[in-house]
Amino acid sequence: xxxxxxxxxxxxxxxxxxxxxxxxxxxxxxxxxxxxxxxxxxxxxxxxxxxxxxxxxxxxxxxxxxxxxxxxxxxxxxxxxxxxxxxxxxxxxxxxxxxxxxxxxxxxxxxxxxxxxxxxxxxxxxxxxxxxxxxxxxxxxxxxxxxxxxxxxxxxxxxxxxxxxxxxxxxxxxxxxxxxxxxxxxxxxxxxxxxxxxxxxxxxxxxxxxxxxxxxxxxxxxxxxxxxxxxxxxxxxxxxxxxxxxxxxxxxxxxxxxxxxxxxxxxxxxxxxx
Ligand SMILES: C[S@@+](CC[C@H](N)C(=O)[O-])C[C@H]1O[C@@H](n2cnc3c(N)ncnc32)[C@H](O)[C@@H]1O
Numbered sequence: 007x008x009x010x011x012x013x014x015x016x017x018x019x020x021x022x023x024x025x026x027x028x029x030x031x032x033x034x035x036x037x038x039x040x041x042x043x044x045x046x047x048x049x050x051x052x053x054x055x056x057x058x059x060x061x062x063x064x065x066x067x068x069x070x071x072x073x074x075x076x077x078x079x080x081x082x083x084x085x086x087x088x089x090x091x092x093x094x095x096x097x098x099x100x101x102x103x104x105x106x107x108x109x110x111x112x113x114x115x116x117x118x119x120x121x122x123x124x125x126x127x128x129x130x131x132x133x134x135x136x137x138x139x140x141x142x143x144x145x146x147x148x149x150x151x152x153x154x155x156x157x158x159x160x161x162x163x164x165x166x167x168x169x170x171x172x173x174x175x176x177x178x179x180x181x182x183x184x185x186x187x188x189x190x191x192x193x194x195x196x197x198x199x200x201x202x203x204x205x206x207x208x209x210x211x212x213x214x215x216x217x218x219x220x221x222x223x224x225x226x227x228x229x230x231x232x233x234x235x236x237x238x239x240x241x242x243x244x245x246x247x248x249x250x251x252x253x254x255x256x257x258x259x260x261x262x263x264x265x266x267x268x269x270x271x272x273x274x275x276x277x278x279x280x
Contacts, residue, residue: 033239036158039199039251046123046151046205047071048255053262054269055120056145061103061136062126062153073272074120079106092274103132107139118145118213120265125153128177129165130185131226137182138218141211147264149209155180156197156204156248163234174202181229182206183246189217189225196261199248209261 039045046068055074063069063080070087075095081102090096099106103126112119122140124133133152140150154176157163161171163178183206186193196207218225234242254260 042200045251054267059122130181154203
């Protein structure tokens with residue numbers, strides 16, 4: 007079965023399971039847009055970048071189609087795709103994102119990131135650090151995508167790594183939406199209704215901004231024990247508008263205007279021997 011067909015089946019199975027268990031999670035809404043991986047495929051077909059980074063890669067499904075120079079970070083890879091593909095340069099780091107950033111590799115190589123996809127550990131303090139470190143190393147017009155910030159039931163919110171749910175697990179990375187709204191109101195959040203658990207594009211970045219670094223301890227203390235149901239599911243959804251990923255693609259991926267390169271300008275690899 008083709009990859010996309012498999013994904014469609016998994017998606018239906020996840021929906022069935024949720025109905026079957028009758029979660030009764032009132033107020034939660036399902037994302038109904040294109041699946042995140044096919045949205046990203048379409049983006050990489052139309053929009054090129056100088057440097058792409060992905061944190062949390064596992065099988066390589068979402069960075070295999072990327073043609074940009076790529077940095078891939080995951081403490082446990084199980085590459086099942088042609089991850090080099092058409093890329094000229096690919097750096098793979100089998101370590102945590104914290105260790106990767108602490109290594110100073112991006113600075114040493116003078117790499118500025120055009121587009122980054124954050125899909126590593128789904129606990130909000132990890133995603134917050136990934137966001138801060140990625141922004142600090144981004145091009146001024148760069149874009150950061152955060153996965154799994156729009157959960158659709160209570161089970162998927164758990165922070166208990168020993169008891170993760172079957173099907174999608176978002177942990178509590180939803181907190182990044184209200185945290186960025188409060189501490190960084192100038193960044194633009196485009197919340198795509200990608201199935202199954204949303205995709206948030208953050209643009210209008212300021213690589214030199216230190217507000218989150220300075221407030222880090224306060225943010226962790228204030229948010230660590232907040233639970234989405236107590237916080238208010240309706241309050242969470244009311245704070246942003248959902249954007250349909252197909253309409254966003256139809257509009258030619260507007261938030262990428264300052265950082266996009268012509269993907270056709272990226273030289274395809276040439277076979278030099280038989
Ligand atoms: C959901 S998978 C990523 C899937 C991939 N992006 C995709 O869409 O096909 C999450 C990955 O995050 C990785 N991960 C867990 N903790 C991490 C950390 N501290 N730093 C980086 N990656 C981490 C896991 O090993 C796992 O492979």
